[in-house]
Amino acid sequence: METLEAIKVTFFQECEELLGDLETGLLSLQAGEGDDETVNAVFRAVHSVKGGAGAFGLEALVRFAHTFETTLDKVRSGALKADEAVLKVMLRATDILADLVQAAKTDAVVDPDRIAESSEDLEAFWGGHDTAAPAAAAGESDDWDFTPLAFAPVPSLAPAGPPRWTVWFKPSTATYAKGNDTVLLLRELARLGDCETVLDASSLPAFDALDAEESYLGWTVTITTEEGEAAIREVFDFVSGDCEVRISGEVVAMPQLSTLPILPPVMDLPPLALPSAQIPALAAVEPEQRDVLPVDGPADLHPRDKAAKKEKEAAPSAAPTIRVDLERVDRLIDLVGELVINQAMLAQRVGEIDLTRASNVQLALESLEQLTREIQDSVMAIRAQPVKSVFQRMPRLVRETASMTGKQVKLVTEGEGTEVDKTVIERLSDPITHMLRNAIDHGLETPDERIAAGKAPEGTVRLSALHRSGRIVIEVSDDGKGINRQRVRELAVERGVIAPDQPLTDDEVDNLIFAPGFSTAKAVSDLSGRGVGLDVVKRSIQSLGGRISIASKAGQGSTFTMSLPLTLAVLDGMVVSVGEQTLIVPLAAIVETLKPKKSDIRRLGTGMLLAVRDAIVPLIDVGVALGWRSEPIDPTTGVVLLVECEVGGCAALMVDAIQGQRQVVIKSLEQNFQRVESIAAATILGDGRVALILDVDTVVGERRVEAEAGGSPRLALAS
Amino acid sequence: MLKILTIDDSRVMRQMLHATLSGAGHTAIQASDGQEGLETLSDAGHVDLIITDINMPRLDGFGFIEKARELPAHRATPILVLSTESSDEKKARARTAGASGWIVKPFNSDTLLRAVRRVTTG
Numbered sequence: 001m002e003t004l005e006a007i008k009v010t011f012f013q014e015c016e017e018l019l020g021d022l023e024t025g026l027l028s029l030q031a032g033e034g035d036d037e038t039v040n041a042v043f044r045a046v047h048s049v050k051g052g053a054g055a056f057g058l059e060a061l062v063r064f065a066h067t068f069e070t071t072l073d074k075v076r077s078g079a080l081k082a083d084e085a086v087l088k089v090m091l092r093a094t095d096i097l098a099d100l101v102q103a104a105k106t107d108a109v110v111d112p113d114r115i116a117e118s119s120e121d122l123e124a125f126w127g128g129h130d131t132a133a134p135a136a137a138a139g140e141s142d143d144w145d146f147t148p149l150a151f152a153p154v155p156s157l158a159p160a161g162p163p164r165w166t167v168w169f170k171p172s173t174a175t176y177a178k179g180n181d182t183v184l185l186l187r188e189l190a191r192l193g194d195c196e197t198v199l200d201a202s203s204l205p206a207f208d209a210l211d212a213e214e215s216y217l218g219w220t221v222t223i224t225t226e227e228g229e230a231a232i233r234e235v236f237d238f239v240s241g242d243c244e245v246r247i248s249g250e251v252v253a254m255p256q257l258s259t260l261p262i263l264p265p266v267m268d269l270p271p272l273a274l275p276s277a278q279i280p281a282l283a284a285v286e287p288e289q290r291d292v293l294p295v296d297g298p299a300d301l302h303p304r305d306k307a308a309k310k311e312k313e314a315a316p317s318a319a320p321t322i323r324v325d326l327e328r329v330d331r332l333i334d335l336v337g338e339l340v341i342n343q344a345m346l347a348q349r350v351g352e353i354d355l356t357r358a359s360n361v362q363l364a365l366e367s368l369e370q371l372t373r374e375i376q377d378s379v380m381a382i383r384a385q386p387v388k389s390v391f392q393r394m395p396r397l398v399r400e401t402a403s404m405t406g407k408q409v410k411l412v413t414e415g416e417g418t419e420v421d422k423t424v425i426e427r428l429s430d431p432i433t434h435m436l437r438n439a440i441d442h443g444l445e446t447p448d449e450r451i452a453a454g455k456a457p458e459g460t461v462r463l464s465a466l467h468r469s470g471r472i473v474i475e476v477s478d479d480g481k482g483i484n485r486q487r488v489r490e491l492a493v494e495r496g497v498i499a500p501d502q503p504l505t506d507d508e509v510d511n512l513i514f515a516p517g518f519s520t521a522k523a524v525s526d527l528s529g530r531g532v533g534l535d536v537v538k539r540s541i542q543s544l545g546g547r548i549s550i551a552s553k554a555g556q557g558s559t560f561t562m563s564l565p566l567t568l569a570v571l572d573g574m575v576v577s578v579g580e581q582t583l584i585v586p587l588a589a590i591v592e593t594l595k596p597k598k599s600d601i602r603r604l605g606t607g608m609l610l611a612v613r614d615a616i617v618p619l620i621d622v623g624v625a626l627g628w629r630s631e632p633i634d635p636t637t638g639v640v641l642l643v644e645c646e647v648g649g650c651a652a653l654m655v656d657a658i659q660g661q662r663q664v665v666i667k668s669l670e671q672n673f674q675r676v677e678s679i680a681a682a683t684i685l686g687d688g689r690v691a692l693i694l695d696v697d698t699v700v701g702e703r704r705v706e707a708e709a710g711g712s713p714r715l716a717l718a719s
Numbered sequence: 720m721l722k723i724l725t726i727d728d729s730r731v732m733r734q735m736l737h738a739t740l741s742g743a744g745h746t747a748i749q750a751s752d753g754q755e756g757l758e759t760l761s762d763a764g765h766v767d768l769i770i771t772d773i774n775m776p777r778l779d780g781f782g783f784i785e786k787a788r789e790l791p792a793h794r795a796t797p798i799l800v801l802s803t804e805s806s807d808e809k810k811a812r813a814r815t816a817g818a819s820g821w822i823v824k825p826f827n828s829d830t831l832l833r834a835v836r837r838v839t840t841g
Contacts, residue, residue, distance in 0.1 A: 054824055
């Protein structure tokens with residue numbers, strides 16, 4: 001049996017999902033995209049939170065959810081129109097509901113004034129005068145009636161009374177049609193005390209006039225009990241309305257009481273007596289059994305089948321799912337990583353034996369490689385999740401930031417279904433939060449400024465996710481004023497980030513905001529940065545193999561673009577030789593590989609440039625950059641990898657030779673050794689040796705810094 | 720021991736029902752909405768009792784009861800409604816649809832098991 005604690009954990013998990021659904025639903029209603037089903041889904045979300053909260057006795061949560069639910073019910077029934085004002089109050093209520101859930105989780109308390117304020121706002125839409133709905137009254141009353149209720153309200157009578165009761169009841173056919181049974185009623189009565197049961201068969205017609213579907217029998221039970229009338233009535237809770245019941249403290253005169261024998265209490269019912277009690281039950285079942293016989297003909301059955309089928313198609317059947325501990329999946333991913341390494345080792349060993357390409361061993365190895373890759377993809381897919389879980393948290397953040405800065409903001413999200421590895425998902429939240437805060441705090445203007453600039457007073461912030469060349473790209477764009485480049489320049493000079501006369505392109509000026517020790521806010525605003533500069537955000541993204549940049553147009557807004565690998569477990573890499581070493585260059589960074597001609601290479605100060613078609617790009621010897629040799633090799637003997645880096649420019653990396661392409665399992669250097677400059681991580685090669693994975697952005701970035709320090713002319717990076 | 724189908728869109732509720740019912744020695748099979756409930760019924764065949772929620776996606780409790788009652792095998796199967804709704808109007812609707820009884824959420828295990836006992840022969 002599951003413990004209550006385990007169920008509580010599920011409850012909080014479920015609450016998180018429900019709150020997400022709630023918010024999504026309300027937002028789509030706000031965007032005018034919602035329909036009746038959206039309203040129903042929103043209602044169900046609050047309803048389920050209330051239901052679960054009730055089970056755990058979380059009273060404050062139940063109370064607030066109930067008020068919220070009642071308001072939603074008004075919308076559902078059409079009594080209340082979900083206009084802008086109503087939705088605004090509901091979104092605020094959603095935040096408070098989320099706070100209450102969080103508070104319940106951590107045993108904290110939510111400010112009662114905030115709850116009261118929101119409750120009043122909600123209640124204001126239907127008001128205390130609305131007598132049409134009994135739930136409304138319940139919402140206001142303090143004594144909550146959550147005791148089990150039956151179909152008919154049980155009159156609360158004093159338990160006192162004569163110990164002998166006479167109960168006469170006669171079920172109708174409807175009683176049996178709803179799955180109730182006289183035997184059960186008699187048994188329940190027998191539980192209360194000693195019973196004398198008399199069958200009333202007075203309505204029973206002659207055998208040839210008997211209608212098998214009718215209910216003819218009634219019972220009189222004389223019961224001796226201290227339990228009182230309420231307890232007796234409770235027995236009939238489920239059948240009242242369908243079954244005539246009379247209860248009396250005195251002997252009731254039976255209508256035409258027949259001379260049938262008195263039956264003993266039903267618990268001791270002899271087998272012979274049972275059939276008579278069950279006749280009506282059977283009668284109720286029979287017509288349905290006839291339904292399967294071809295009485296109505298197959299023509300009748302056919303359309304019904306068709307309708308049922310149609311319905312099944314219309315309602316998308318939820319794919320069956322199982323819940324698995326993340327730990328188990330992680331272990332599986334680890335093991336698959338080892339499998340990949342082993343497979344590579346095996347391939348290498350076999351390669352060392354001189355076998356023909358068509359030999360059986362080689363063929364088997366090839367299919368092993370194929371299979372390994374498929375297993376790896378499938379296992380990674382298990383851990384992949386849509387970014388929705390992160391995006392769902394953002395509307396609230398936007399609302400709060402907007403109200404703190406006095407700006408009007410509409411958040412538009414796109415690509416919520418984009419899937420990415422769970423380990424990456426967990427790291428998305430912070431940078432997105434940061435980018436959104438920045439967009440609202442620094443990007444958007446105040447409503448007055450916007451009106452003056454001829455824009456709508458409400459600014460739009462767009463948050464989108466998409467897959468691009470094996471990476472996930474998250475964009476946050478606003479339609480605000482754009483980056484004030486002059487101010488950024490001034491600040492950068494003032495803070496010693498750049499030299500006063502340093503020539504920079506507009507793009508480069510924009511990206512100065514990521515430079516260490518830089519913040520355009522006059523005081524480091526707690527709001528946009530939470531005390532953390534954009535440089536820290538950039539570094540944390542880079543440590544995940546990601547990039548971040550910003551593009552801006554004066555008066556039209558800015559766009560943050562962040563890209564991250566889809567997984568932090570494996571990497572498609574180009575295996576290259578540099579001197580004696582083997583290095584891995586992430587394939588995602590490589591645009592093309594080429595053999596440079598002597599005529600394409602220019603020397604410039606200490607550096608080299610390479611002409612690639614129309615563009616000139618810096619040429620970097622990887623061996624020199626990593627400090628493995630002091631002089632670059634002759635470019636015409638090596639191979640050049642044209643790489644793209646996060647600032648949107650290209651650079652040419654020179655290596656000695658290319659060994660091949662391989663998917664490698666990423667092993668963190670920080671965890672196994674220590675952080676090494678210009679190296680992103682390490683991996684294990686087929687022959688068991690460790691190879692380092694190059695951090696392309698750092699290598700190219702350093703080269704640029706060197707070039708600047710050396711006073712050489714600014715390199716115009718080709719885009 | 721009874722075979723009981725529980726239908727609720729809330730995982731918490733399904734877990735609680737499962738814990739309570741299996742604790743009392745019953746077998747509880749689960750479905751997460753009315754539509755799945757119907758599918759489960761056709762797969763599972765005989766059940767002794769059905770406990771269903773009202774507010775659910777795809778097919779709600781009322782719809783489920785109506786459709787279940789159309790199935791010859793479940794014309795007389797006891798169906799208990801388990802809902803936070805407690806208005807007479809909703810109860811009347813459930814009754815018209817063919818529900819055998821009503822339990823208001825949140826339930827405690829005694830209430831639930833008593834209601835189960837009241838509508839079943841087990």
